[in-house]
Amino acid sequence: MQRIGAFVCWCGSNIAGTVDIDAVTKSAADEPGVVYSAEYQYMCSEGGQLAIRRAVEEHGLTGIAVCACSPRMHETTFRKTAAAAGLNPYMVEIANIREHCSWIHKNRESATEKATILMRAAIAKLNLNKPLFPGESGVVKRALVIGGGIAGIQTALDIADAGYEVDIVEKSPTIGGRMAQLDKTFPTLDCSACILTPKMVDAAQHDNISLYTYSEVDEVSGYVGSFSVKIRQKARSVNRELCNGCGDCITKCPVKKANSEFDEGLSKRSAIYVPFAQAVPNIPVVDRENCTRFKTGKCGLCEKICGTKAIDFEQQDEIIEREYGVIIVATGFKPLSPERYGEYLYGQSPDVLTSLEFERMMNAAGPTGGVLKRLSNNEKPKSIVFIQCVGSRADAKKGKTYCSKICCMYTAKHAMLVKEKYPDIDVHVFYIDVRTPGKNFDEFYRRAAEQYDVNYIKGMVGKLADEDGRLRVIASDLLDGKQITIDADLVVLATAVEASPDVRALGTMLTASMDQNNFFTEAHPKLRPVESPTAGIFLSGVCQGPKDIPETVAQAGAAAVKALGILSKNKLIGNPCIAESNELLCNGCSCCENVCPYGAIEYTEKEINDHGNRNNRRVAQVNEAICQGCGACTVACPSGSMDLKGFTNRQIMAEVDAICRT
Amino acid sequence: MSASALNDIREEVLRISGANPKKCMSCGKCSASCPASFEMDILPHHFVKNIRDGNIENLLKSKTLWKCLSCFACVERCPRAVEPANLVEAVRLAVIRKKGENYLKVDDIPEFIELDNEIPQQLIVSAFRKYSK
Ligand SMILES: Cc1cc2nc3c(=O)[nH]c(=O)nc-3n(C[C@H](O)[C@H](O)[C@H](O)COP(=O)(O)OP(=O)(O)OC[C@H]3O[C@@H](n4cnc5c(N)ncnc54)[C@H](O)[C@@H]3O)c2cc1C
Ligand code: SF4
Ligand code: SF4
Ligand code: SF4
Ligand code: SF4
Secondary structure, three states: OOOEEEEEEOOOHHHHOOOOHHHHHHHHHOOOOEEEEEEEOOOOOHHHHHHHHHHHHHHOOOEEEEEEOOHHHHHHHHHHHHHHOOOOOOOEEEEEOHHHHHOOOOOHHHHHHHHHHHHHHHHHHHOOOOOOOOOEEEOOOEEEEEOOOHHHHHHHHHHHHOOOEEEEEOOOOOOOHHHHHOOEEOOOOEEHHHHHHHHHHHHHHOOOEEEEOOEEEEEEEEEOOEEEEEEEEOOOOEOOOOOOOOOHHHHHOOOOOEEOOOOOOOOEEOOEEOOOOOOOOOOOEEOOOOOHHHHHOOOOHHHHHOOOOOEOOOOOOEEEEEEEOEEEEOOOEEEOOHHHOHHHOEOOEOOEEEHHHHHHHHOOOOOOOOOOOOOOOOOOOOEEEEEEEEOOOOOOOOOOOOOOOOHHHHHHHHHHHHHHHOOOOEEEEEEOOOOOOOOOHHHHHHHHHHOOOOEEEEOOEEEEEEEOOEEEEEEEEOOOOEEEEEEEOEEEEEEOEEEOOOHHHHHHHHOOOEOOOOOEOOOEOOOEOOEOOOOOEEEOHHHHOOOOHHHHHHHHHHHHHHHHHHHOOOEEEOOOOOEEEOOOOOOOOOHHHHHOOOOOEEEEEEEEEEOOEEEEEEEEEEOOOOOOOOOHHHHHOOOOOEEEOOOOHHHHHHHHHHHHOO | OOHHHHHHHHHHHHHHHOOOHHHOOOOOHHHHHOOOHHHOOOOHHHHHHHHHHOOOHHHHOOOHHHHOOOOOHHHHHOOOOOOHHHHHHHHHHHHHOOOOOOOOOHHHHHHHHHHOOOOOHHHHHHHHHHHOO
């Protein structure tokens, strides 16, 4: 039998103003198990906590029921008080008579009645509480960053600078991500490569960072503090140790017609290539799909020319197995392909570009050497039309439902860069709204309109028509209330930001939840923006949602700090309120496994001794380090085998019974 | 027309069109796509807004009802799947379903044929379907 103490808090007038504290305290004394009840002005104050400790000592209490504010507010406080008084901290129950009662009711009588009922429920539960002891698990002092864009690089640098080892796994042959493809960056118009490449080099040279480029994560198991990961390092066909990056092979390779991914297909590359001059690492890759040797067995010119004998056509994918304490996802994005919007003639006219293609064209190291031209005839355009919101802000059937957030700004940037370089070109921008919140962002856009004479037109484009080589843009001018036509030589589409392809599979591997747009979901949209709901998985950059570089870098640093919070610990203390299966009742149906959002449930074949009846059965087992105590399995289990410690079915039913008692 | 009669028409238009004008973000893509916009007094995006706002009376008198080609370019291109043509169509029906409001009458046919005597029969038939009850 428990010896329960009930403590009713006034919270100044917050509770006492609406609830008759005296009445609640008195009726608490009559509840089963209660041996002591008291009231206090501010239970959470030092005085209030001292009163609890004294009562525990004087009355030999085994459990404490506090009728006060939300457990979100002070449950931890009172658990500490209990521990200080020598009780197990889980022998505390809170009845929320503030947020759930005094704050939302006016009538004193009914508020008092409700407070009494809430108090009763808490005491009924407390009667069934058992001491709980959190488990401990170790922490592998190494972090894995998946994706080597600016987000992944920044997170890795921050963790490495704090003294922990980090591996970056990057799918493409080089780190750098999209930022490496950009020309200048808003809002300051500094050159993207000039600010990015030093960071890429820092990452490569950092003692604590190892780069796995041209690599992917194949398998993830384990849990926070101790993930095991299989990394597939794809065969480069070039020995990384022997290659000195001279590039002779690239010059020699007779295949010159493969599309350059880095230039968004606007230029061609050889079969053996590095994506761009400042690539990190500066080690070529043989693209086996385009290589003559792999296609026909002949050629091998790169092998012959290579002075260090680095070319290795026999190289196989390598699987690296590693343990990590934390994983940071930084898989970024890919611009949506506008091909499905036939009205824009993308893919039909070479003079219709996406914004990223336009970045490449404006870049001095890009496919045209930074010269703006019409790819149809190599002439300089006289008039350019930019179209915003292509594929964004749409009904789910027609595109992406969200605003891509960066395209208003980069379109203003593009418009200004054109005007800066070629003041005689007419520049028109079609917009629905110009969305430029951010420090110095609206000023930036206004500069385009006011100082650079960029013609902003409110309205969408209906379609483009190819008229003897020029592009006739048919659009709405909503402020004039009419349809207008502009003849353009070049049209640039600000296409929506889309989550990287195949991240869904990665999300499943990590049991990290994703939204319907394949962006990773944060644990709390406001208060835990860089954590995934899955413990030990953190989010950095655009993989969580569209953002620009300043925001990406801020988030990357925040993710690093959160990851360090785990790496710096020697042991992780678990939450003891987790699920537990009763093997005698479990029928191995998999219902719980299917609903668990964290992948905490496994099955084992086990000999079960059911009242002397021994047989082998498949039974559910909860991994204590992974379970977050959400309770989904306890509801799903048809045989009543799953239960949540601290919130057992019996405890919850006791609360319900107490509430229904008249 | 009384406010409640107009509201009844609005409800009816929403019901038979199945379209939801509140989804419109006033981007103007429908009006930009519309091949008949030059002959309209109320452009498709504005038509949608009028229904949303409950300004039905001027729509009933609008030239747009008769100029819309039912080409469905606006429906095809609207990023928010609003289906402006369905709304135009529904208002047109609300007009022609009233006694004596047929837009095209049998007596008009000779005039058509005079205009172009190769005019296909099918066209006349579909014009009847569209403009008359
Ligand atoms: C046209 C255009 C212009 C822009 N201009 C500006 C600007 O001027 N200023 C500004 O602030 N922002 C600008 N941005 C936004 C900027 O590009 C992004 O904010 C930034 O690139 C986000 O970085 P990230 O690391 O999150 O993603 P990314 O740059 O996309 O990097 C992600 C990396 O992860 C890798 N990856 C993906 N999936 C996997 C996987 N499964 N396994 C391993 N690796 C994987 C990718 O290969 C890539 O290297 C622009 C964007 C565009 C499209
Ligand atoms: S073997 Fe392949 S990569 Fe090497 S030179 Fe020939 S085609 Fe190029
Ligand atoms: S940022 Fe601007 S261009 Fe991009 S989707 Fe949002 S409103 Fe449209
Ligand atoms: S295209 Fe659709 S969203 Fe845009 S104005 Fe027309 S009806 Fe509204
Ligand atoms: S259906 Fe009517 S309103 Fe829509 S684009 Fe065609 S003509 Fe214009």
